[in-house]
Amino acid sequence: MNDTFNIRVRDTLQKMTPYSPGKPIWELQNELGLSNIIKLASNENPLGPSPKALEAVASSLSDIHRYPDASTTRLRQALATGLEMIPEQFIISNGGDELITLVAETFLEPGDEVIVCSPSFSEYEFGAHLMGATIVPVALDESFRFDIDAIVGAVTARTRLICLCSPNNPTGTYLSKDVLHHLLDVLPKHVVILLDAAYSQFATASDYTNGLEFVRAGYPVIVLQTFSKIYGLAGLRVGYGVASETIIQQMIKVKEPFNVNALAQVAATAALHDAEHVRLTLEANTKGKLQLYQAFQEMGLSFVESMGNFVLVEIGAEAKHIYEALMTRGIIVRFGGIWNLPCHLRISVGYREENSTFIQAMADILTHDN
Template sequence: MQHLDIVPRQTLKNIKPYSPGKPIWEVERELGLTRVIKLASNENPLGPSPKAVEAIKNSIPELHRYPDAGAKLASAAIASQLDLKPGQLIVTNGGDELISLVSEAFLEADDEIVIPAPSFSEYEFGAYLMGARTVPVPLTADFRYDVDAMLAAVTPRTKLMYICSPNNPTGTYLPEAGLRRILDTIPKHILVVIDSAYSYFASADDYSSGLEFVRAGYPVIVLQTFSKIFGLAGIRIGFGAAPESVIRTILKVKEPFNVNALAQAAASAAITDDEHVQASVQVNEKGREQLYKGFRELGLAYTESMGNFVLVELGPDAQSIYEQLLARGIIVRYGGTWGLGGHVRISVGLPEENDTLLVNLRAILQEQKD
């Protein structure tokens, strides 16, 4: 075989490929199982918005046409629902693409981004892609935001600050007062990215998705997705909401047909599906309480969550317990990805799925005692 001397960019040494949760079919094939429960990727256990499914069916005959490059119908539907202007929106191929686009639009080599830690790994990916540096700010011992520490991390090289609220993987959030303090304090040339992908699940009275700050003209971009509450993870669509000048800048680096036609049609319908949203919220709130109760009975520490997942502390045997659950056909997410080797993150499922998880977790813990 011929040796190749093609040299990749030096910054790629910093990049680790994203490690998603295992799909159901892969676990079934690897372990010879016929029934697998996936509680690893924070998906909506109710499935997709019925309005979105109908919109997809109606759009199939037009698949020979290119999608609308500007996603105008989807933008108009989102803007109407969220009291924004279409010009304040950019529709993207999931929230991940928005993070990459923001990085491409605003970061130069050796710029800095401030990120909470632990949090979503794609923030680092976007920075490293552009040769920028990440400045992680640890959450407190109980996984809360430390506003003073976030502000202290800002330097003359800071270009972006990420705030994930509710935060993945901890489920904790930054109260509105803390968010407002950050936005009123940091230099105005810093773009604050408020990742509120899980905002619909947040029930705290002092929670803010950040959209009111967009309406007020702050230098922020709010990231939201159709993958969670609307159940459209499989077709990849999300959006960013920001002042129109910020959106215009990001549009300069966007691919022309970045969001497929079925996703655009589905999002336009799903954003109006209040019935599905409310049903999903109710299932999640009941499911969280079901898991909390089960964890308490098992003597396990957990972090109360504003998302559709719960971070659970299992101690030094966490990875072994994760693997034993996997062998039993239950997929959860091991916390080693975030430097939380003693934890697993468990997505909220349907009542029977949550119960199956708890029954098997109890059996594994009992076997360890015996």
């Protein structure tokens, strides 16, 4: 490209950085020449995809010369039936990430304010910056719990959107039903809440809510869900939003016509009916978290009890060194520096053997360093 060109990009791009995903398995294999890599970095389902989804994809391959259903009719109907709602309350997206962008494109103008809790998923900030909105960060408390008073105190006349992730990534903490209900009741009527419930199926707390009851009650809530986690379809990129019919009608206006591919649609629809895969995933996640908790306790490491399929553990000043040392052994975890948590690692729950290998490696590294 000729450097003498004076091409101007949007000013808001100066505030944006590309999303930094966990290192892919193939990249580490190439770097280290290792064949066996354990990836515990991206909160993926260690059991793999739903078998029913695989069958549906295999039987649909001969039709991929056709455009997908732009209205995602069958998937929306299946969701509506399962959740006792109507199809018009659903919008299907190319993963949860696209839904966040669609929400931003629907509701935000330059100069609007978006409240984002910190630390949390970075894509909320991406969507806000994309539309020229202003990020208003609100820190979680010292225990990584949501500070509702601080959230309410940050609301102004320019606030349009509040992004809440529950269970929260990367901390695993959550908003209780009563606290969310209180927040919805005290917020001004011009504020919309995006409740990211991507990890809701893993939550076991009796007072947890996935937010759907508040959608049904008519509150201005958009619930984000994904097929990437519990159903193991991260590679197909399919998520969805649930909200009032009025909100969904507006969001459809900014959605691309064929945003969710045909294989993703049939896989997701089939996965909804795979109760056995869900049961096995939850069972493995419960056992895996306990396995990690016990190991961290024995190592003398502090961690956050998680309602997700990951655990945030405090390592100390050596966290980045340990992250890199694990990588040399073919174990990929997530370094907390990306959330301004330089003393922490986030560990996705793997299957038992993966967890054991990680635990042994951690113990070896800590012992060697000490």
